[in-house]
Amino acid sequence: MASSLTSNDFQEGVDGEDAGRGLVSDENALQKHVAFFDRNNDGIIYPWETFQGFRAIGAGYLLSFISAFLINLGLSRKTRPGKTFSLETLMLGVEVKNIHMAKHGSDSGVYDSKGRFVSWKFEEIFAKFARTHSDALTSHELKAMLKANREPKDYRGWVASWTEWITLYNLCKDKEGLLKKETIRGVYDGSLFQQMEREKLATAGKKKE
Secondary structure (H helix, E strand, O other): OOOOOOOHHHHHOOOOOOOOOOEOOOOHHHHHHEEEEEEEEOOEHHHHHHHHHHHOOOHHHHHHHHHHHHHHHHHHHHHHHOOOOOOHHHOOOOEHHHHHHHHOOOOOOEEEOOOOEEHHHHHHHHHOOOEEEEEEOOOOHHHHHHOOOOOOOOHHHHHHHHHHHHHOOOOOOHOOOOOOOOHHHHHHOOHHHHHHHHHHHHHHHHHHH
16 A cells, blocks of 8 residues: 655755754765776766676667666766867766766755755655555556656656666566655665675676685
């Protein structure tokens, strides 16, 4: 049975005297989300690192290649404002510290404009759309959420959100076709990627034995 909480319940804590209570203010959650793909920890994510990151979590070669190209192409200029055209800019690096500048529209709102995690917006996803199970989304419910989040004529945002969530669903759904709440939470703070990489390495190790 889906949660009976409403968006107004979650709005408490961000309005008035409680403003900011739902935010992780001591660390930028969006930076943590993308830091996994900064494979050499230099603060810049290049396409080959994005490719390596996708491969590390179990994505196929084609999906990893396409994702690396499109993600870096779409985010590089936004995270490196003021950079003049040069060989360096052609390498499509994405600066982790400026990742909030590449935040697109038509999203869930779980990251605020500074890249901080907004807990009540995260809970709102399940309050509004988790109708079959209170702690998971079905494919149909996920698509309903994406449709509800669309901003008028924000076609790039529509495509970006659809691509992100459908990729997540295909990689992380369970045997029953459910995208669990704890899985989604792990995506927002970046911990899921590390877990997926460890599981893949463990599986590969067992095959070698």
